[in-house]
Amino acid sequence: MKDVKFYKLLLFVNCLVPLALLGWDWWGGRAGANPLDFVTRATGTLTLVFLVLTLAVTPLRKLTGVQWLVRLRRMLGLYAFFYGSLHLLIYLWFDKAFNFAAVAEDVSQRRFITAGVLAFVLMVPLAVTSTDRMIKRLGGRRWQKLHRLVYVSAAAGALHYYLLVKSDTRRPLFFAALVALLLGYRLFASYTKPLKAEPLSLGRPPR
Amino acid sequence: MLIKKAEPIKSSEITDRRVYLSRRNFMRGAALAVSAAATGYAYRRLLAPEPLAATPDGRAAPGTQATPRQWGLPGEEATPFQDVTTYNNFYEFGTDKDDPAKRAGNFVTRPWTVSVEGLVNKPKVYDLDELQRLFPQEDRVYRLRCVEGWSMVIPWLGFPLGELLKLAEPQGNAAFVAFETVNDPRGRNIPKSRALPWPYLEGLRLDEAMHPLTLLATGLYGEPLPPQNGAPVRLVIPWKYGFKSIKSIVRIRLVAQMPPTTWVREAPGVYGFFSNVNPEVDVLRDQSAERRIGEFTRRQTLPFNGYAEEVAHMYAGMDLKYYY
Numbered sequence: 001m002k003d004v005k006f007y008k009l010l011l012f013v014n015c016l017v018p019l020a021l022l023g024w025d026w027w028g029g030r031a032g033a034n035p036l037d038f039v040t041r042a043t044g045t046l047t048l049v050f051l052v053l054t055l056a057v058t059p060l061r062k063l064t065g066v067q068w069l070v071r072l073r074r075m076l077g078l079y080a081f082f083y084g085s086l087h088l089l090i091y092l093w094f095d096k097a098f099n100f101a102a103v104a105e106d107v108s109q110r111r112f113i114t115a116g117v118l119a120f121v122l123m124v125p126l127a128v129t130s131t132d133r134m135i136k137r138l139g140g141r142r143w144q145k146l147h148r149l150v151y152v153s154a155a156a157g158a159l160h161y162y163l164l165v166k167s168d169t170r171r172p173l174f175f176a177a178l179v180a181l182l183l184g185y186r187l188f189a190s191y192t193k194p195l196k197a198e199p200l201s202l203g204r205p206p207r
Numbered sequence: 208m209l210i211k212k213a214e215p216i217k218s219s220e221i222t223d224r225r226v227y228l229s230r231r232n233f234m235r236g237a238a239l240a241v242s243a244a245a246t247g248y249a250y251r252r253l254l255a256p257e258p259l260a261a262t263p264d265g266r267a268a269p270g271t272q273a274t275p276r277q278w279g280l281p282g283e284e285a286t287p288f289q290d291v292t293t294y295n296n297f298y299e300f301g302t303d304k305d306d307p308a309k310r311a312g313n314f315v316t317r318p319w320t321v322s323v324e325g326l327v328n329k330p331k332v333y334d335l336d337e338l339q340r341l342f343p344q345e346d347r348v349y350r351l352r353c354v355e356g357w358s359m360v361i362p363w364l365g366f367p368l369g370e371l372l373k374l375a376e377p378q379g380n381a382a383f384v385a386f387e388t389v390n391d392p393r394g395r396n397i398p399k400s401r402a403l404p405w406p407y408l409e410g411l412r413l414d415e416a417m418h419p420l421t422l423l424a425t426g427l428y429g430e431p432l433p434p435q436n437g438a439p440v441r442l443v444i445p446w447k448y449g450f451k452s453i454k455s456i457v458r459i460r461l462v463a464q465m466p467p468t469t470w471v472r473e474a475p476g477v478y479g480f481f482s483n484v485n486p487e488v489d490v491l492r493d494q495s496a497e498r499r500i501g502e503f504t505r506r507q508t509l510p511f512n513g514y515a516e517e518v519a520h521m522y523a524g525m526d527l528k529y530y531y
Binding site: 006009010013014017021034036038042045049094095097102105106109110167168 | 235239242243246250251289290294298302304403473491492498501504
């Protein structure tokens, strides 16, 4: 049963589960002695998780042949943007108190902030052009080209994580390996099989 | 030609539309519930906040019923016992903040000896009980500033390191003091985390070590130090970043040259030997502000963590942007 509409609902609800648990833990005082640090780390990690899931759609679709998977991709990408926005908002609000001069200094002086902001900024045009209307306006091929920015965003996100940890780099390296694997698959695929413009089937199926 | 007609399906056998739909709805509801539970489980595996009891058996340690206000500094409440004892960096036990409290329960801290050695006239291996007998224990409420950008106010119990060093009689060429954490706090044959090379090493210039603010702490909140806080004896240097305040000390060695320290060795150029709290100098990240545990917005970080009046003279004439 290819009930994609229901699968989308299923995905939508599941993507909200971490947010609900995060709120639940905060409310119950279970977020530890430094709850803002916990929420910052949680939203940052979730952003990376959703970026990885977004990048995993195409390889999964090709390997399994399950074509409708691509129709879940937009939601995954938008959730990456959503958790990334929360992550950035917490930083701006509670770490910098919306002092944008201090933020500018942070971005220019500290490499891990530079990488993190780059990862977020690159997601903005992708979120803006995620609607069916924008896909049509840009044209499938140009849209696809633009959305390859997600490769850079995910790599910058993984770098951001790696640069900010003090010494235990296992988890950042795990995410970096996942991103490298997913990007490497694309490189491999394009190398072995010359790129062919594929029909873009993001929006509703033609009736 | 005879075409055999299929037996007609009796209308009574056709699943009622309402039943069919309700069965489908049930399946969908089940799929939603099961997948959400699985996602929740996966999320918890990835990012688990765990409510922790401050003491192994879950009861509040005696003496901690006192409100933080009673223990605080003028205008600054002490950080609650619960937070002080569950939010720790003690990398031998793991790198998450709650790892030490979760895993240090079996840390054997008695009997315990501290060797005072090197360039001293009277080297000696002290038993911990002897140390506590020799030097009267004082309450000292200090700010603790972590290089990660958070801070606490902690009521320590201990005695000035300088008193012990005086007893050992440093020789004329002793210029630095090197400290060493016990190499196997998790117990013999239990692997330590591999986050850093062990044992953990720290060091001070001799005048810093002799400064009356520099404390050898054996307790907090009037209680013996919990294992996760560096039992049974640790250093507290309130004007330096927290990693200088080495935990679970077994060796104090007076030396002529600046000794190697763990974090400088791990990331030279990022950390400096002195590591005085300095809002003007980036270490790892911007250090101009900090989050006091229990507060949401950040507060300004003070030079020397607010102890400039007492300690700044030791660094007169030094370029603190170079000697950070």
